[in-house]
Amino acid sequence: MSDEPKTHTPKDSHYARLRRAHRDRTATPGESAAPKRARPHHPGQPGASDRVRLYGLHTVAAALGNPERRLHKLLATRNALARLELDTDALPCPFEIVEPRALDVALGSDAVHQGVMLEAEPLPQRRVADLSQASLVLVLDQVTDPHNVGAILRSAVAFGAGAVISTTRHSPQESGVLAKSASGALEHVPSIQVVNLAQALDELSAQGFQTIGLDSEGAEELEPSFKAGRIALVLGSEGKGLRQKTRETVDVLARLEMPGAIRSLNVSNAAAVALYAARRHLASAEG
Template sequence: MSDDKKSGTPKDTHYAKLRRAHRDQKAGGPVERPRVAIPAGDGPADGLVRLYGLHTVRAALDNPRRKIKTMLVTRNALERLGISDIAALPFKAELVEPKDIDKLTGSEAVHQGVMIDALPLKPKPLSALGETRLVVVLDQVTDPHNVGAVLRSAVAFGAGALITTSRHSPTESGVLAKAASGALEHIDLIEVKNLAAALDELHEAGFRSIGLDSEGPAELEASFAGERIALVLGAEGKGLRQKTRETVTALARLDMPGAIRSLNVSNAAAVALYAARRFLAVR
């Protein structure tokens, strides 16, 4: 069986719809015409990032650090964003039809009638960490959907920063921002060149770093200690790199009594953040 058929990809769905349409036509019933996907058009101008979706754009509008250059928005989305006067916006904004945004983002992007081109947020150095007691560290997690979902959970549970490496990490994008559902605008993004050195710096600042590993020697809750916690997660498949495993304060596992012994990295992050927040709340 091909990968397309096993995974249920859009290609497989397209041909399945064609087969159904052919059967309907032979039976004399209504013909279901498959929707033709619209590919993404030209990207944003150099140095800009394209963001879309109501939550993403609303959070960007409310973030004074976000410099928006242009907006395309439908009348319905404008109302849902709570904007009464499009002419009063401090950047170029244009009322359009949904299909006009489809031509730029592609019809697979769930833009909800609004898209902006803006300057990307500038990552901060580790020295800008501040007094937060909880941070998330990602060890070469490259999937923007996963990173966006981790961002959303990090903001939901009050983490003060997301720390990533400058290489082998996704850049800011519409896909990442949409998965984050506005969280991108509410948390410090910190980039480091050397993750092991950054972990050592976190230790000096009083953090206990806990690397999540499905084969970790202790349960996560039993690994918590101290006043500051850094949760360290690796990419799906390969997990934490060896140097990272050697540098963290402790390796720990999530207690999962079911038949499946591991979670998607974003789901694991959400569970770990919940547990860490509960621990820190009573300190």
């Protein structure tokens, strides 16, 4: 079952606005957008090795509306095209109308594709040095589950995080599963991958970020630990938590105070709670 909200889409919806964005992306000054012709395609064949297959209505809609996303081809059922309210003459890439079974073959029967798949290149990576405008970032210390990372991305977008930083190893790469779990959020928050997390944390500190590692045994509660106008929240992997080097590098180890019998949360839930608290602190500091 899809985790995306089942809502009826009004005429001036997010999907309807995509049609205008498509025309802007494909038209040159003084000209209307040239029609994109459907190209023959065999869904069962693998794409280029450096491409990703994105699927799901919200995921594909967000990717189509992202000017930084390089697109290759769109496969969709007639029903999915209707639900997306796409103007096929203004699509920014070739498309093909297919039957649902073709997408099942291409993506596997477990993929909840909702009748649409977009083949594209991974998004460009940013650097820690690019965070001059950010006041809040998330740092993931080897969080490995793409579903957790996708949920974290959604919370990062919801609370206005400037980036999500992860490690190049022991972290999920961009994929259809991760993008579907993020439900479009992948297109709205910059992703930064680093080889050496401790070095990245030092770089964040040099930029004025207070680096706070979340740990259920942290000496301080999270909210009172906020001291700066720029916050980097650091979350550890499922099960093991923060690595020892990370614990030694952050400015402070803080805990989410939970009076109940369960003293720890899933990493994606902890990220949402911590982001909410950090955003309240930053809003108060700015006020």
